[in-house]
Amino acid sequence: xxxxxxxxxxxxxxxxxxxxxxxxxxxxxxxxxxxxxxxxxxxxxxxxxxxxxxxxxxxxxxxxxxxxxxxxxxxxxxxxxxxxxxxxxxxxxxxxxxxxxxxxxxxxxxxxxxxxxxxxxxxxxxxxxxxxxxxxxxxxx
Numbered sequence: 001x002x003x004x005x006x007x008x009x010x011x012x013x014x015x016x017x018x019x020x021x022x023x024x025x026x027x028x029x030x031x032x033x034x035x036x037x038x039x040x041x042x043x044x045x046x047x048x049x050x051x052x053x054x055x056x057x058x059x060x061x062x063x064x065x066x067x068x069x070x071x072x073x074x075x076x077x078x079x080x081x082x083x084x085x086x087x088x089x090x091x092x093x094x095x096x097x098x099x100x101x102x103x104x105x106x107x108x109x110x111x112x113x114x115x116x117x118x119x120x121x122x123x124x125x126x127x128x129x130x131x132x133x134x135x136x137x138x139x140x141x
């Protein structure tokens with residue numbers, strides 16, 4: 001897992017001709033293998049779809065005896081914090097703090113929306129910009 005890795009929600013619909021190698025991450029997400037966000041974005045756009053980077057970020061921390069264990073916990077907590085209206089997320093950073101006997105890891109993700117059309121469908125009947133503004137304000141910390 002590297003910065004700018006892309007995670008897809010299991011319910012994410014992709015263009016038919018896009019064949020990606022993915023690895024499951026938890027119950028509801030998968031990691032796109034060997035395609036950082038810039039490459040993935042190009043693939044989506046070449047297929048005639050749109051990949052929108054949404055404002056704001058999701059971040060959570062995980063604690064574990066090893067940095068690997070703490071990273072996994074932080075990643076799962078952060079993926080679970082991505083609001084349902086977003087079907088993908090891009091990894092911004094993983095920050096590891098080591099202490100005697102344990103590690104704390106902070107994972108930061110940016111929600112993304114993959115869609116076939118340029119206009120966003122209103123989420124729960126609300127205007128997309130209003131949803132994005134509320135989302136950005138809620139996740140700013």
